[in-house]
Amino acid sequence: MHPITTVHYLALSAALLLIGTVGVLTRRNVVIILMSIELILNAVNINLIAFSHALQNVNGQVFAIFVITDAVAEAAVGLGILIALFRNKETVQADEIDLLKW
Amino acid sequence: MLTDTILFYIFALLVLGGGVLTITRHSAMHAAISLIVSLLGVAGLYLMQQAEFLFAVQIILYVGGIMLLFLFVIMLVNLDEAAKQRQFNRQWLIALVAVAAVGAQVGYFIYRGQGSFHFAAPLVAGTPAGLGNTEQIADSLFGEYLLPFEVASVLLLVAVVGSVVMAKKRI
Numbered sequence: 001m002h003p004i005t006t007v008h009y010l011a012l013s014a015a016l017l018l019i020g021t022v023g024v025l026t027r028r029n030v031v032i033i034l035m036s037i038e039l040i041l042n043a044v045n046i047n048l049i050a051f052s053h054a055l056q057n058v059n060g061q062v063f064a065i066f067v068i069t070d071a072v073a074e075a076a077v078g079l080g081i082l083i084a085l086f087r088n089k090e091t092v093q094a095d096e097i098d099l100l101k102w
Numbered sequence: 103m104l105t106d107t108i109l110f111y112i113f114a115l116l117v118l119g120g121g122v123l124t125i126t127r128h129s130a131m132h133a134a135i136s137l138i139v140s141l142l143g144v145a146g147l148y149l150m151q152q153a154e155f156l157f158a159v160q161i162i163l164y165v166g167g168i169m170l171l172f173l174f175v176i177m178l179v180n181l182d183e184a185a186k187q188r189q190f191n192r193q194w195l196i197a198l199v200a201v202a203a204v205g206a207q208v209g210y211f212i213y214r215g216q217g218s219f220h221f222a223a224p225l226v227a228g229t230p231a232g233l234g235n236t237e238q239i240a241d242s243l244f245g246e247y248l249l250p251f252e253v254a255s256v257l258l259l260v261a262v263v264g265s266v267v268m269a270k271k272r273i
Contacts, residue, residue, distance in 0.1 A: 003103050004110045006141050007216050009147070012114050014208045016121055018201055019182045023125030023196035026190045030160060031130045031176060038168065039121050045156075047139045053151040058238040065239070069241070069254045071114050073261035076167050080268030084151075086179045090262050093184060095191050 009050035028039035028093045030085075034078050041071045108271030120137060121123050128189055130181045134172050155236045 016039055023036030045064045052060025084091060089099075117218055120140025127133040145160040233241075 001169065004107055004150075007212060008110060008114075010212050011152075011209075012117065012147075014205070014212065015118055018205045018208075019118065019121040019125060020205070021201050022197065025201065026194040027125060028189060028191050029130060029174065029181070029184050029189070031179070031181065032125065032133050035124055035133055035172065038137065038164075039124065039140065039205060040175075041118075042141065046147060047145060048158065049148055049151050049153050058235075058242050059158055059246075061235075061239055062242045064153075064156055064248075065159065065243065066250060068159060069258065072163065072192070072256055073169060075171055076261045076265040076270065079171055080265035082175060083178060083269045091184075092179060092181060093187065 006054045009046055010013065013043045013046040013050065016040075018094050028095055030082055030092045030094050030097075034075065035093060036067070037074065039077075040072060041067055106150065108236040109146070113143045113150070114139065117147070128185050130176050131173075132187070134169060134176060137172075138165055138169055152235060154234075155239050197223070 001056060015097070020043060022038035023039065024033055027033055027036065037051045045067055048064045050059040052064075053060065082092065085097065091097065117140050120136045120138075120143060123136035124133045129138060140268060141160065141164045148154075148160055148261075150156040194195050
């Protein structure tokens with residue numbers, strides 16, 4: 001068996017990123033779209049930690065903390081918007097939210 | 103070294119399996135549970151790479167905080183109706199093609215760039231300077247990255263105010 005190198009982590013991160021992107025692009029439920037965004041941000045964090053470990057430099061972990069901060073802010077505001085939207089439109093399907101469509 | 107390999111594949115299975123289940127389940131509740139499994143797998147990967155502080159942050163903040171927020175919204179918003187309807191939108195075919203193209207590119211670059219990644223030193227036993235992981239992060243965060251840290255706190259304040267304004271019925 002090969003020892004685990006940075007390349008393994010990069011491949012895993014890329015796979016998770018693609019799974020998240022598929023979720024964002026294909027799902028209709030807005031809650032699950034927000035969950036897919038969390039998957040994408042976690043893929044980014046895996047990448048940062050892998051390079052942080054490989055270079056023995058702690059700055060990557062500091063960046064990961066900032067990414068987590070952004071994820072928290074995004075989830076809070078996104079879910080607040082979702083609640084406001086559900087109160088007005090009674091739907092959580094992304095393609096039925098078409099107020100701005102011509 | 104063998105234990106590391108086995109653990110990596112177990113955690114990778116948790117991460118990817120949880121991710122796939124998250125984007126395929128009909129019920130938002132099941133998707134949330136799968137997402138928790140995936141996030142715990144990511145936490146395990148952090149621990150394997152000697153990022154102990156982020157391991158704790160991942161479990162406390164993601165699994166404890168963000169997922170709680172998601173579960174509350176699933177409770178507040180009535181999703182039973184949505185679970186019975188069509189789950190995927192009409193652009194799913196073109197979306198899959200686009201994602202496959204991006205995946206091919208990323209895979210090609212990782213494959214070709216593999217030689218450059220050989221600086222991946224096999225696990226160093228213990229930290230050399232005697233400083234723990236949390237202390238190192240604190241030194242960096244409150245020294246070099248003090249200004250971004252303060253900006254992040256302002257961002258969180260804005261997010262708190264914004265989400266309260268959004269979720270409130272009448273201001």
